[in-house]
Amino acid sequence: MKRSSCLPLAAAVLVFACGGDDATPSTDEVGEAAETGADAETETGTESETDTEPEPDLPTEPERGSLFSPAEAVDLDPAPDVVHVELTAAPHSFEIAGEMVDGWAYNGQVPGPTIRMRRGDALVVDFHNDLEDPTTVHWHGLHVPFEMDGVTWQGAPVEPGGDFVYTFTLDQAGTYWYHPHVDTERQADLGLYGVLIVEDPDEPVADRELVVVFDSWGEHDADSEAGGHHGLDGADLTWTTNGLIDPLFEANAGESIRLRAVNVANAGYVDLTWTTGGEPGVRQIASDQGLLPELVEAPSVVLAPSDRADFEWLVGPDFAGLEVLNQPYSLLGAPSQGEPLRLFEVELAEGGTGEPAPGPLAWPFDGLEPTPDPGAGVTDVLYAFHGDPHTGDWTINGELFPDITIESLSLGAWSVVELRNVSQAAHPFHLHGHAFEVLSVDGEPPPWRIVEDTFDVPPYATARLGLLPDNPGDWMAHCHILPHVEGGMMTVLRVE
Amino acid sequence: MRSRARAWVLGSLSVVVTAACGDSGGEESEAPAEDEVGSTDTDTETETGTETETDTETGTDTGEASLLRTVTVTLDGEPVEGATVIQGGTGEPYFTDAAGQVVVTLDDTIPGDLALMATHPEARTIGQSVYVDPALAQDALLFELTRIAVGDNELYPYSPPGVPGDNGTTAECGHCHVRMKLDWYDSPHRQSASNPAVQDVYAGAAAALDDQASCEAAGGSWWSGLVPGSAEQAPRCYLGAGALPDLNPDCGQDAACDTVATEFGQCADCHAPAIEGPAGGRSLLEATGTAYEAGVHCDLCHKVEGVEPGAAAGVAGWLHLNRPLERSDKIGLGEWEVLTFGPYVDVPNPRMGASPRTHFLTGEFCGSCHQLDQQALVPGTSLDPGRWPEGTLPVHSTYEEWKAGPFGDIAPCSSCHMPAETEYANSADLTADFFAMQGVARGWVRPPGATRRHSWVGPRTPSSGMLELAAAVFIDASVEGGVLTAELTVRNVGAGHAIPTGEPLRSMLLFVSARCGDEALAAVGGDVVPDFGGALDRQPSPADWSSWPGAEVGDVVRVLDALGWVDYEGFGPFGDGSFDAAAKGLPRYGFVGQATVVAVNGDQVSFDQPLPAGDLAVRGRPAPLSGGDATVPEAVAGAPGFGFARVLADAEGATMAPHHRAVDVRSDNRLLPQTEWTSTHLFESACAEPVVEATLVHRAYPVALATERGWDNPQQVMVEVSL
Structure with missing residues (x-):
């Protein structure tokens, strides 16, 4: 990431300005603010003065930003079942940790505008490429038609100055994201990513919703060619939450909050854990592909690159604060040494209502049990992962993309895909255009029914996935550690 | 800006002799106190030459400038280009220019010591403290490297690695590198010399037959010989083939060869490479003490200064040892200057005497002992020049299999x-x-x-699961006309080399069965486990199979048809078009039927059912997965299934021979990386949806040899599938 010196912290959170009941502005609200520093300062409250100047000979604490959800895209279509948005990828300078970053952004904000729709809606995205490089938009985790998937396998990217209209209807609900699928490692790292939320009318609505996007920085230099740092496993990374380092979020007693978390890092894992003096508990309600079968109270949740998780959070009057921490986690995919890093902190708002914690929300969990693994005799496709950080080469079945063998599945025939990781790095396997169920890991069934579009396969482990190939096309299947993709770890699974 | 006041001096200039690590095991710690490790600032400046001036603008009181250091590196007094300068903990190397200089920007945010070090492949790494404090400005630093004396010191005593449960002293590598010691201790490398199978095949012995009666009952000779790992002689059981009796025709007939043999083969060059004294060409029985107990150990590997692929295996040529030649005058660091080669450029600890080498991260390092093309070694034998025009056989080929496969430039051995x-x-x-x-x-x-x-990790560390990751078995089954046809595909999905690996004697066997409910189905045709699955004996047709000397109740006689040759694509000439199917040497047999011996009367046997007609009858034991213990290898040639192995043959035509006797690779149908083989099996099916079951097992040794020597020889299940 190319950085330059930055003016004193001021409008660090232009695109995260507060607006609306859910603390989420729309892009037109922040767009003007982004162009006028004064507005931005006003909205982010950085004009607030303190009565005492810091002692000049003491280190000054960096000013903490306030955490808000990324601004949302404006729906240009009044029809209730159509969401029509405009999305432009363009160069954009923004600030991280006091340094100006010459990056790229969608609609001038990082993360890009959150696209919000409801299950059954049609989405129309007027995409314009204002970059000097070709790009695409891939809709991660969404079951879109192949030609809308934003990949260049059998297709062309959107050239500089070009336009493309992405349009599809979604019959799924959950937290997803979008990013380029051309030169992905570089383009995503430069700031091209955003969240897409599909609401389910059957799900209860929390009092507030907080969308947090975790990203790690220091993975890429904008001036370098892609793929020049495959050995980065273990590099020190700076983590941001919605572009801010360790921001502060204010909660109100008596409110329920739905936290939607997305890890968009190129390679870094987020091992989320919480420190709290008691209530509220942070309980997971959803993962990559929507609601879990049941409420899960886990001490920590690992988000591999591209993973998402939703949490329910019920704030009571005795809330003593909460820290969301990223436990040290090796890029090789295992707990590691080091001190936990706080991703953001939550405090009870001054003058909070004092209301008791709300009761649990009535999430429509289906309670389904995991599908039994039919056993190794039923294996339709097997992918084995190999590679080495020293060479930077990572393979699937010994092949480096694009020199691959295309495996096929029959449309509509439930199938088993086996993943064998014969390497010392974990590999979050992502399949486009489909969801899959985790049947077993090293022969053991999962603790609950896990339906994902990305699943992290630990080193030296075997994971078996159940898949209904119901979406015809040539679907990219790859590790979502993007340096590994650049190193060759991608293939094509044909559904026909 | 933090100030670092603590100082120390390292490397050849150092007076520090006990920069030892601490102790995690409650043992006495030899770590010096901090003030013992350090020296005065004056010492530092004087000894490290920080008075050297440069033109570079450094050492100002600005924060940025105070982080810059101009470093000069000399090698034997002359500025050296290409030396590496690195700050500890940063992982970011700098390289000196033609004047031996480089400007380094310090990172004062790292935890731990703030130190710079310089290194060069021809020298030991040395380091110096640095200060980020204008008052203690070191705007220039001089590193004076001393060239390592090149050569190999046969007088050097290897440092022992240590043993679990005793962290010993700093004389042992494992004192500080505890986890590595424990890992290594459980690895096959430690047992390279002490493995009884290795010693048995070397001496032509059977250590498991440890009394005269059992020895002689097995056909062995109870002679006096060297006890492996010691210089002591004691009565031992000598039985069967061995490198010493086979390579030394003048001994082994009426007494052991142990002390009189003059030809040793190349065994010790890899199995006991750390025998002190001259490197290479030694007898395995010279391995005593650490050389025997520790096999391939820390101080041996980290005395390798270079590799020469293609040279004689092990320490006889491929591995270039550089045991230190410089005598040490430092108290506590031994008689010789410490010298350790390793992959890192930032190890200035004087206890290590480190010098960086890149070969530790390459397959070429491992290939030194996992690749061996061998001539005919037994006197009076020779190779068929028509089959082996180079005059050598590939008896160890794991390295070449990896190199030629899809992972050769992608994932070195250490990757897995x-x-x-x-x-x-x-x-x-x-x-x-x-x-x-x-x-x-x-x-x-x-x-x-x-x-x-x-x-x-690998086959000899079963808990690692590597065997399970290596292979996959796919089943495709159909029933037509009351006959179940099962196609079994075995694929090498996980290994970067062939499976089984290119080490001698290994095999991989597939067993296939079918059932309707609980009722086992009778095989009526299809592929079978090849000869290397083991047979008690064979009788061709025509013969009176009711007369079978040596048969016992419970034995299984399997009748096979000879169907020509299996045309597969294997390693080397077995896959490059040099050999046709017949030359590839793997007979194809088809299963006809089988019967179990239910009564024995002298040489006459009775079966539980009539034996069908066929070309060949093979006597064996029940397949281990038909109600037996899957970990017990049995003679199963001819059972429904298949197999994969490199089959070495000796001059007498015996197959699965120890490699020192080999004059031919009879066949080699092992599965190269990402390749597969499909076998077909027929069963008489009484139901529409029978269940097909298959088990793939790995054997380290052929069952006959293991049985002869009394080796504990469990077979390991790699894959179990059913459909």
């Missing part, structure tokens, strides 16, 4: 066989508090996974 260690900051893991380890004496914090476990 040395898993990443993510829980420790570096290889010196004496303390659980890794932050305390950061520094010169105890190493820098490395990126997670940079430190590799020295466990060499």
Whole structure:
């Protein structure tokens, strides 16, 4: 990431300005603010003065930003079942940790505008490429038609100055994201990513919703060619939450909050854990592909690159604060040494209502049990992962993309895909255009029914996935550690 | 800006002699106190030459400038280009220019010592403290490297690695590198010399037959000989083939060859490479003490200064040893200057005497002992020049299989066989508090996974699961006309080399069965386990199979049809078009039927059912998965299934022969990386949806040889599938 010196912290959170009941502005609200520093300062409250100047000979604490959800895209279509948005990828300078970053952004904000729709809606995205490089938009985790998937396998990217209209209807609900699928490692790292939320009318609505996007920085230099740092496993990374380092979020007693978390890092894992003096508990309600079968109270949740998780959070009057921490986690995919890093902190708002914690929300969990693994005799496709950080080469079945063998599945025939990781790095396997169920890991069934579009396969482990190939096309299947993709770890699974 | 006032001096200039690590095992710690490690600022400046001036603008009181250091590196007094200068803990190297200089920007944010070091492949790494304090400005630093004396010191005594449960002293590598010692201890490398199978095949002995009666009952000779690992002689059982009796025709007829043999083969060059004295050409029985107990150990591998692929295996040529030639005058560091080759450029601890080498990360290092093309070794034998025009046989070929396969330039051996260690900051893991380890004496914090476990996981470390990852078996079954046809595909999905691996004697057997409910289905045709699955004996047709000397109740006689040759694509000439199917040497047999011996009367046997007609009858034991223990290898040639092996043949035509006797690779149908083989099996099916079951097992040794020598020889299940 190319950085330059930055003016004193001021409008660090232009695109995260507060607006609306859910603390989420729309892009037109922040767009003007982004162009006028004064507005931005006003909205982010950085004009607030303190009565005492810091002692000049003491280190000054960096000013903490306030955490808000990324601004949302404006729906240009009044029809209730159509969401029509405009999305432009363009160069954009923004600030991280006091340094100006010459990056790229969608609609001038990082993360890009959150696209919000409801299950059954049609989405129309007027995409314009204002970059000097070709790009695409891939809709991660969404079951879109192949030609809308934003990949260049059998297709062309959107050239500089070009336009493309992405349009599809979604019959799924959950937290997803979008990013380029051309030169992905570089383009995503430069700031091209955003969240897409599909609401389910059957799900209860929390009092507030907080969308947090975790990203790690220091993975890429904008001036370098892609793929020049495959050995980065273990590099020190700076983590941001919605572009801010360790921001502060204010909660109100008596409110329920739905936290939607997305890890968009190129390679870094987020091992989320919480420190709290008691209530509220942070309980997971959803993962990559929507609601879990049941409420899960886990001490920590690992988000591999591209993973998402939703949490329910019920704030009571005795809330003593909460820290969301990223436990040290090796890029090789295992707990590691080091001190936990706080991703953001939550405090009870001054003058909070004092209301008791709300009761649990009535999430429509289906309670389904995991599908039994039919056993190794039923294996339709097997992918084995190999590679080495020293060479930077990572393979699937010994092949480096694009020199691959295309495996096929029959449309509509439930199938088993086996993943064998014969390497010392974990590999979050992502399949486009489909969801899959985790049947077993090293022969053991999962603790609950896990339906994902990305699943992290630990080193030296075997994971078996159940898949209904119901979406015809040539679907990219790859590790979502993007340096590994650049190193060759991608293939094509044909559904026909 | 933080100030670093603590100082120390390292390397050849150092007076520090006991920069030892601490102790995690409650043993006496030899770590010096901080003030013992350090020296005065005056010493530092004087000895490290910080008075050297440069034109570079450094040492000002601005924060940026105070982080710059102009470093000059000399080698034997002359400025040296290409030397590496690196700040400990950063992992970011700088390289000197033609004037031996480089300007380094310090990172004062790293935890632990603030130190610069310089290194060069021809020298030992040395380091110096640095200060980020204008009042203590070191705007220029001089590193005076001394060239390592090149050569190999036959007088050098290897340092022992140590044993579990005793952290010993700093004389042992495992004193500080505790985890690596434990990993290594459980690895096959430790047992390379002490493995009884290795010693038995070397001496032509059977250590398991440890009394005269059992020895002689097995057909052995109870002679006096050298006890492996010691210089002592004692009565031992000599039985069967062995490198010493086979390569030395003048002994082994009425007495052991142990003390009189003059031809040793190349066994010890890899199996006991750390025998002190001259490297290479030694007798395995010379391995005593650490050379025997520790086999391939720390100080041996880290005395390798270079590799020469294609040269004689092991320490006889491929591995270039550089045991230190310089005598040491430092108290506590031994008679010779310490010298350790390793992959890192930032190890200035004087206890190590480190010099960086890149070969530790390459397959070429491993190939030194996992690749051996061998001539006919037994006197009076020769290779068929028509089959082996180069005059050698590939008897170990794991390295070449990997190199020629899809992973040759992608994933070196260590990618799979040395898993990443993510829980420790570096290889010196004496303390659980890794932050305390950061520094010169105890190493820098490395990126997670940079430190590799020295466990060499594989078939001989069953808990690693590597065998299970290596292969997959796919079943495709159909029923037509009351006959179940099952096609079994075995694929090498996980290994970067062939499976079974290119080491001698290994095999991989597939057993196939079918059932309707609980009722086992009778095989009526299809592929079978080849000869290397083992047979008690064979009788061709026509013969009176009711007369079978030696048969016992419970034996299984399998009748086969000879169907020509299996045309497969294997390694080397078995896959490059040099050999036709017949030359590839794997007979194709078809299953006809089988019967179990239910009564024996002299040589006459009765079966539970009539034997069908066929070309060949093979006597064996029930397949291990038909109600027996899957870990017990039995003679199963001819059972429904298949197999994969490199079959070495000796001059007498015996197959699965120990490789020192080999004059031919009879066949080699092992599965190369990402390749597969499909076998077909027919069963008489009484139901529409029978269940097909298959088990793939790995055998380290052929069952006949293991039985003869009394080896504990469990077979390991790799894959179990059913459909």
